[in-house]
Amino acid sequence: MDNQIRTILKQHGKLGSDAMSLAEDADLYQAGMTSHASVNVMLALEGAFDVEFPDRMLKRSVFESIRNMRAAIEELTGGR
């Protein structure tokens, strides 16, 4: 799952650093992800993992690191 998230970040995150080698708890907003880019990341994640993030998850803390995104997706897929 991490690799898929990293690939999406690479495509849509507009990060200043390499998404494939970022620490999983690195702050993506500090790494240059704008709110505009983060929406594209959310859309791509919803498509790739066949999930819908409910509004309560649509906040910066959920998408600020690879680890937090993975936790959110796992919560929605229930480990399916």
Place this chain on the structure above:
Amino acid sequence: MTKPLENAQSIAREIARVHADDVDRQARFPKEAVDALRSAKLLGASAPVALGGLGSSVTELVAMCQALGQACSTTGMVFAMHHIQVASMVLHPGTNGAMAKYVKEICEKQWLIASVTSEVGVGGDLRRSACAIETTGDTFSVVKDATTISYGAQADGLLLTARRSADAAPSDQAMVWLRPGDYTLEKKGNWDTLGMRGTCSPPFRVTAKGKADQVMTEPFSDVGPLTMVPFSHLLWGGVWLGLATEAVSRARAFVRAEARRSPGAPGANALRLSELQAQLQSLRSLVYAMADEYQASLVNKVDKDLLLSVGYALRLNNLKLVASQSIAQMVTAAMPICGIMGYKNDSQFSLGRLLRDSFSAQLMINNDRIHMTNAQLLQVYKDDS
């Protein structure tokens, strides 16, 4: 001791209102009203008492903006823009506490602070800068070509956005506090506009240097969504609500005078007034509900998660969109009520200045840009909570 809000209301009534037409006609800074606000210590309203301010809540600040905006939109907007800057410094004191020290100085000296966010070449995008802060040891320098600085020439200090360093990305911005004497301004154009003429907002080149601790440690990617954008939309909303209140009040005075001349069943104008009053009430509710919600988030030590959510960004943007569109509609709707007396510039029912000022609202951060942002956010937002 009279309360800060009452002071602002009496300055609005007794000073800002008296000079409003002259400020507009001559496109001059509302000096009398700003001097009065300064004397009443109201330029420190948004700072806490501990830093020498008046400790006014966001809701009180909105009410001050409304009162000033009703009397003179320009004065209201200057007051609003000043406090957006002060609040950005108050709420982001930085790890070294430097901003708190500077806020204290601002309150003590009652300095007026202008904003330098716009820049040539970034296309109106608040969240990108071209210019960069160059730090050498414990000093910095920066040069910025701003497309507009409201009351730039009349302000005592500036709060400016720039890239944090020469090699930073356009979105990696910091805010910089510029004290009097830290900068020079080179005027690059004029400010001869349809409305909001007394805000005196021409383009300038800012050339500045100062001490390194004048650069905010917190990134603008936090200061923007947590403080500057909410304060902007709320305080502007207060000014616009005041403007609309004035237009409705002029229409109401006209209808009342008509009714007194020939008492009887309400005529067509009275029905138009009824529609207008409903629209005004809805705007007032919207502005104050959003102010109360934001104030509550501040009291709860800034509920960052709420303020940085897609839902909050959408609602705050909608406040700006709805308020800015509805005030132009309301002034326009007041025009047929007041008729030729509204059309005249020298009548007590005149609507010309209000109508011209109202059009600025949809342009200061262009509504199209905000719709584009909302359109994007709506691709993920479900409105399910």
